[in-house]
Amino acid sequence: MSFSVSLRDVTLKYRDSEALSNVNLELEAGKIHGLLGRNGAGKTTLLSLLAAFRKPTAGTVLVNGGPIWENAEIVSRVALIREGGDFDDSDTVKSSIETGEIRPSFDRDYALKLADKFELPLNKKVRSLSRGKRSVLAAICGLAARAELAMFDEVHLGMDAPTRDAFYKELLADYMDREHTIVLSTHLIDEVANYLEEVVILDRGSVLRHEPVEAFQRMGATLTGPADAVDAVAVGLEVLAEQRLGGTKSATVTVLDAPTRERAAASGIEIGPVGLQDLFIHLTSPERDGA
Template structure:
């Protein structure tokens, strides 16, 4: 499997207060990882450690088994792009491509130009004269085209409008399948990333709240969808703790954490309701709202089975 592995052991970063504390985290190579967290949770600080922009105050950071700081081999294989794009603002887009191509041996110029064309970015315009969305598109395109073994995208697509973001997600998935590497996406647009992420890590108040496969996380809960009256009746019968409820006309959907037993499944089927996976967005809000401090490993959610509802 290609791509760099990532390991953090007891990592802490102190500014005027701790930004990260006691972080133990392993990111497998060749996987699309999501790094999620509220503002101030420590996402950008953690990513800066992986890219060797700073050193930890405590603990150890390993990228592909080595300390990335002042490590030429690891740094050549790491591409860190933030929303600003970290590009030459006073030069046009074409010159930026020339510059990145000279620095990145695996850079795919044709792919970058294709992405920029799809995202409607003019090649002869100075980056500083582009719209915010176009500047984001430049950074995202250069980041993917670099084909780095560790590609880090920190909220890089926030400036794009919704159609551009979806084109970017699709391009990322297609290119990842053709050129596997380790990709770390940091974002608060969690609802848009359900279909992109393979593994999810949630940071909360400078610590790791949980880390697990996206599939396993979504299996922690479910949604019930159907006629509003039938949904409300089943929820009341089963005593389900509802995280979110939406209504459109006569149809309702509720999201809950927990696993349904056989009897509960039978009630759902007999009521004509549809059972689906829990959206990552709802699970994220639920977990971070109820958590007052970073979870310790013994008490973190990934070490507990969801309660089975079988009333």
């Protein structure tokens, strides 16, 4: 089973400031969703509402069709894993893992198997772990929770590149093995882009874009070819970036319509995709004023 998510006219205020403002969002069950945004955009706040850590100032937050706030049955099947986890520093790694058994679906054997795979010392105190190993512990507990809605908020921080890659692959294997909904909040966009099915971009407390990942991939293109030909095709287009090496030029542009694609191809220009991270940087640029 997997949980859907629905936010309807949701606002959350901290004193006089709004962390989220009139957010409307529907996340389909059984998919991997990417949650992207610059620092302070409201990502962690949104996830805290979905985990019932906070109550919205206004609006409705529904998980699996019902209100999440003070709904113990639903909350027990939702997991929000934050960077570094929520552990008692005086506990050992093993006892921290065993604490997860308060969740009805927690898989202790799976957690211990992952601890061995990621070379996590069971008898070591949590306070003595490196930042990367503590992040691994949090990720392990998140995976072993076997939640219907699993949310990972920058849980990769501190992990080295091979460990992050192993985590992503384990996350995908678990996703393929059982039906559930995943939300990944991260700044390492290019690393997770191939795992995502839908992407939500938050900007200044509001939903800027929510599209299938394929829609973002169609938003722009990279034109590579003779410099003069690239310049001619790029006239009137919004150019995100340019690179030149000798007589060859590469220009990253947005919104490349069919006639322009045909003209580019006829000019001997190679057309390639734009990375999700490049589009994210462009869409959330302060100069665009949230457009």
